[in-house]
Amino acid sequence: MIFSIAIYAAPYSSQASDSAYRFALALLESGNSLYRVFFYHDAIHAASSLATPQQDESHYTQNWQQLAQKYNVDLVVCIAAALKRGLLNEQEAARYEKHAANLAEGFEISGLGQLVDAAVVSDRLITFGS
């Protein structure tokens, strides 16, 4: 079965962020396919290359990167949600003349159409954190 996941919850603030990751891992390990993870609302913070959790805490940015690399999953961050919260890739940083970009490798910034596309292409769209 083809799944997609939408996450709204910020990492560390809410259990929903961790649940989303565990759910993604479980479905991939059981042979299902994960078409896309869409990070919206406060969930965009999971894609910051500057996230520096303590060593005894989960590192969600790295967790998602490793999962995406191993299973070839599309990690998409909503551009509108990201920009206003200060998460930019190099292209957006240049466009808005910011001094740095902080989108972690493996994540892609794109529009809400990617959420709609995920809903249309997938058999199931599972939301975490609303």
Place this chain on the structure above:
Amino acid sequence: MSGVPSKKLLFISRHAPYGSSLAKDALDAILAASAYEQQLGLLFMDDGVFQLLANQNTEQIGQKNFSAILPVLPLYEINSIYVHYESLIKRQITINELVLDSVQIIDSKAVCSLLAQQDQLLSF
């Protein structure tokens, strides 16, 4: 997405208009979806029904006013708009206080069958 058959997508908005941006994010999502030729519906329930109150004044909290934004929905051809009856009753909101006049008020049983008819639920 061209060539993909049209699906029934229901957006469910369950949060109050202010205090969190989920209500606004739901609205942005359905407006974006209107460009993709899918069969869209929008259901307001739980605290989401507060979004529909007319005469909201957000001047003092620096937020965009929902009662001014919601009337654009028909312009985006989003015409299947549902409101959960019991959520209105619990919050003592009457139908003539709503900013949209073309909504369908449906009870819990009708919500169940509406949900069952959908291909995907986008919950906010």
